[in-house]
Amino acid sequence: MRGSSSNPVAAPLKTARRGTVKLGAALARCAACEIRGQTFCSALHDDELGRLQSIVSQFRVAPGQLLFHEGDEAGNVFNVLSGVVKLYKFLPDGRRQITGFLFAGDFLGVAAGGILSYSAEAVSDVVVCRFVRRQLYRLFDEFPKLESRLLGITTDELAAAQDQMLLLGRKTATEKIASFLINLARRMKIELEPNNTVPLPMPRGDIADYLGLTVETVSRTLGKLAREGLIALPGVYRVTLLRPDDLQEIAEGF
Amino acid sequence: MRGSSSNPVAAPLKTARRGTVKLGAALARCAACEIRGQTFCSALHDDELGRLQSIVSQFRVAPGQLLFHEGDEAGNVFNVLSGVVKLYKFLPDGRRQITGFLFAGDFLGVAAGGILSYSAEAVSDVVVCRFVRRQLYRLFDEFPKLESRLLGITTDELAAAQDQMLLLGRKTATEKIASFLINLARRMKIELEPNNTVPLPMPRGDIADYLGLTVETVSRTLGKLAREGLIALPGVYRVTLLRPDDLQEIAEGF
DNA sequence: CGTGGCTTTGAATTACATCAAACCTTGTGG
DNA sequence: CCACAAGGTTTGATGTAATTCAAAGCCACG
Numbered sequence: 001m002r003g004s005s006s007n008p009v010a011a012p013l014k015t016a017r018r019g020t021v022k023l024g025a026a027l028a029r030c031a032a033c034e035i036r037g038q039t040f041c042s043a044l045h046d047d048e049l050g051r052l053q054s055i056v057s058q059f060r061v062a063p064g065q066l067l068f069h070e071g072d073e074a075g076n077v078f079n080v081l082s083g084v085v086k087l088y089k090f091l092p093d094g095r096r097q098i099t100g101f102l103f104a105g106d107f108l109g110v111a112a113g114g115i116l117s118y119s120a121e122a123v124s125d126v127v128v129c130r131f132v133r134r135q136l137y138r139l140f141d142e143f144p145k146l147e148s149r150l151l152g153i154t155t156d157e158l159a160a161a162q163d164q165m166l167l168l169g170r171k172t173a174t175e176k177i178a179s180f181l182i183n184l185a186r187r188m189k190i191e192l193e194p195n196n197t198v199p200l201p202m203p204r205g206d207i208a209d210y211l212g213l214t215v216e217t218v219s220r221t222l223g224k225l226a227r228e229g230l231i232a233l234p235g236v237y238r239v240t241l242l243r244p245d246d247l248q249e250i251a252e253g254f
Numbered sequence: 255m256r257g258s259s260s261n262p263v264a265a266p267l268k269t270a271r272r273g274t275v276k277l278g279a280a281l282a283r284c285a286a287c288e289i290r291g292q293t294f295c296s297a298l299h300d301d302e303l304g305r306l307q308s309i310v311s312q313f314r315v316a317p318g319q320l321l322f323h324e325g326d327e328a329g330n331v332f333n334v335l336s337g338v339v340k341l342y343k344f345l346p347d348g349r350r351q352i353t354g355f356l357f358a359g360d361f362l363g364v365a366a367g368g369i370l371s372y373s374a375e376a377v378s379d380v381v382v383c384r385f386v387r388r389q390l391y392r393l394f395d396e397f398p399k400l401e402s403r404l405l406g407i408t409t410d411e412l413a414a415a416q417d418q419m420l421l422l423g424r425k426t427a428t429e430k431i432a433s434f435l436i437n438l439a440r441r442m443k444i445e446l447e448p449n450n451t452v453p454l455p456m457p458r459g460d461i462a463d464y465l466g467l468t469v470e471t472v473s474r475t476l477g478k479l480a481r482e483g484l485i486a487l488p489g490v491y492r493v494t495l496l497r498p499d500d501l502q503e504i505a506e507g508f
Numbered sequence: 509c510g511t512g513g514c515t516t517t518g519a520a521t522t523a524c525a526t527c528a529a530a531c532c533t534t535g536t537g538g
Numbered sequence: 539c540c541a542c543a544a545g546g547t548t549t550g551a552t553g554t555a556a557t558t559c560a561a562a563g564c565c566a567c568g
Contacts, residue, residue: 091507097420112406112413114440144398151401152366154408159366161415166343166351168422169466173556204515212423217556219516236515236565253345350543427524458547468525473548490533514564521558531548538541 003131020065023058023127030056038105039079043149051142055135060127067120067128068109074116076130077109083126084201087118088209098210099161101202103187109133109155123202128223168212171253176211178251181231197240274319277312277381284310292359293333297403305396309389321374321382322363328370330384331363337380338455341372342463352464354414355456357441361407363387377456422466425507430465431475432505435485437468439495451494 030049032133036042056080061067067078070089085102099118102108108120140147167179185198192198198208208218222239225231230247232240241247284303290296295306295417312335315321319331323345339356353372356362362374394401421433439452446452462472476493479485484501486494495501 025491087416089416091420091424094426095507097423099416099419110409110412112410117413118416140398140402144394144401146393147398147401147405151405151408154412155364155365155406158364158408158412158415159371161412161419162341162343162353164419165353165415165422166345168419169463170345170349203513208482209423214279214557215515216517216558223516238543253347253349457545469547470526470549471524474524477548509568511566511568513566516563517561519558519560521556523555523557524553525555526551526553528551529549531546532544532550533546534544538539 001020001146020062021060023060029053033081035081035105040149040153041079042115043145044143048143051139055139056129056131058127060123060125061122063122063124063126065122067122068116070119072116074109074111074114075133077107077133077136078120078131079129080104080106080108081127081129084123085120085126085128086121086123086202086206086210089118093166096209097212098206099164100157101187101206101210104190110150110154114175171222173211173213173217174212174224175250175253177207177218177225177228178247180207180211181239181241182244182248182251184239185244194238196242196244197234197238200237200239274316275314277314283307283342287335289335289359293335294361294400294403294407295333297399298397302397305393309393310383310385312381312383314379315376317376317380319376321376322370323419324373326370328363328365328368328387331361331387331390332374332385333383334358334360334362335381335383338377339374339380339382340377340456340460341374341493343372348464351466353418354411355441355460355464358444361404364404364408400476414487427465427471427475428466428478429504429507431461431472431479432484432501434461434465435493435495436498436502436505438493439498449494450496450498451488451492454491454493 030036030041030053031046033041041049043143044052067085068074068076079103082104085106086098087100087102087108088096088098096218101123109116111117120240136146148190149185159207167176171179181198185192185196188198204215204218207213208215211218213221222231222233225247226233230241230243230250232242234240276302284290284295284307285300287293287295295303298306315337321327321339322330334356339360339362340352340353341356342350342361344350353457356374364371365371390400421430425433435452438454439446439450442452443468458469458472461467463467465472465476476485476487478486479501484495484497484504486496488494
């Protein structure tokens with residue numbers, strides 16, 4: 001039952017310094033942003049983008065560095081431009097639950113009551129757009145559709161959280177892994193190779209803490225699915241979905 | 255691992271008819287609403303309440319009746335005025351996960367993409383305020399603070415969902431039950447008797463499906479906590495928190 | 509070419525589930 | 539008013555999926 005955790009207790013850094021590099025503001029060119037369509041930014045027309053542009057700055061974050069820490073004041077919100085971010089919570093003895101993985105286009109930093117109840121850490125090399133929360137929220141008066149968009153995003157996240165509760169509470173290890181792989185393939189369909197191969201950008205321990213399992217069970221279950229011919233593991237950090245439809249059926253609990 | 259379920263498969267009713275009684279519109283008097291302060295309605299000033307009043311109607315829902323069903327279009331949203339509502343999702347073989355219990359003042363019916371991904375069912379006798387979603391959302395243009403408030407509520411729910419993921423993924427049975435009792439006492443502090451006794455309005459099966467356990471484990475764990483003197487069970491549907499601080503410590507994983 | 513950090517594999521353990529039966533309640537009909 | 543279903547709850551015995559403990563691979567990097 002007790003979960004594993006690579007860092008035994010929450011990392012000592014309050015907020016990332018080392019490894020977090022501010023990029024030239026010139027680099028943040030909202031009008032030219034490749035993933036604008038996937039972010040809340042697309043709520044604004046091209047001619048309104050300047051207002052966003054003026055309050056955004058970009059950062060590069062190294063693997064293992066924190067974007068923010070559980071308990072911090074929610075001063076900033078972020079859009080992931082590239083790379084993978086994980087959100088997690090700890091129990092005092094080091095048990096950890098990862099509540100989500102974020103990919104390009106995802107939004108993070110919203111907090112109930114202005115205090116963040118979870119930490120955000122870069123899994124891979126990550127580039128983010130950072131907004132000072134107050135400045136962004138001030139734009140809501142000017143562009144209510146921005147707030148509507150944010151409500152829509154939060155609603156989607158809530159639905160995903162409910163799916164994850166079903167997974168954590170009621171699915172078997174095999175069903176959990178199958179669900180995870182199917183969702184990963186859906187989220188990363190940009191990076192999906194023609195042969196249905198997806199990168200698995202996070203270590204086994206992170207997958208375990210996301211699915212409420214141990215590293216060993218994740219490893220064994222992946223191995224089992226591979227032996228059964230549902231997937232192939234061309235490398236530790238890559239999966240090929242050989243029979244995605246069967247995998248989907250397993251994921252849904254049939 | 256396989257969860258229990260009182261109704262083997264989702265109930266046959268599409269939406270509640272029998273057992274759902276429309277109350278006179280006159281009964282819905284927003285200005286006199288006792289729980290307005292706990293709902294999104296409090297975002298409006300007294301002199302603006304008329305606009306809400308004009309689009310609301312009240313219903314009484316009998317235990318076991320559905321407010322809406324997974325897969326329904328999200329036509330209505332609701333405020334719970336009294337009673338307890340549960341939200342849940344099924345797996346095809348009948349395993350069920352309850353994603354939340356709602357009490358007086360709670361809001362429900364928000365859906366990603368306009369399709370509800372969960373069912374809502376009355377646990378006890380329930381009274382709700384119903385809003386046609388389109389009408390309510392139309393008010394957002396007129397009263398942006400209404401939408402802000404809804405965003406705040408959704409953000410709170412998301413934070414609660416993340417707590418529940420931590421519970422489901424990483425807590426032991428005892429910690430789950432302790433967390434549940436502490437949260438219940440917090441939510442129902444209105445009904446909290448001087449001796450720290452709280453009603454336990456839902457059957458054991460519902461508690462099990464909320465915590466990712468079986469009925470038997472819920473029953474045994476409650477029994478164990480009672481034997482240890484942390485709680486007392488003056489009746490099947492009531493709990494007394496004898497040592498709430500110790501219970502809290504257990505809940506938090508110490 | 510070691511050395512430290514993942515990952516995999518194996519064996520033993522356990523927390524919780526499953527199966528089974530007895531035990532209330534509460535409502536109903538004789 | 540009592541017998542007695544019916545549905546939920548508790549308790550007991552047994553089973554098992556997943557964890558825990560342990561150790562051996564496997565890279566990747568200095």
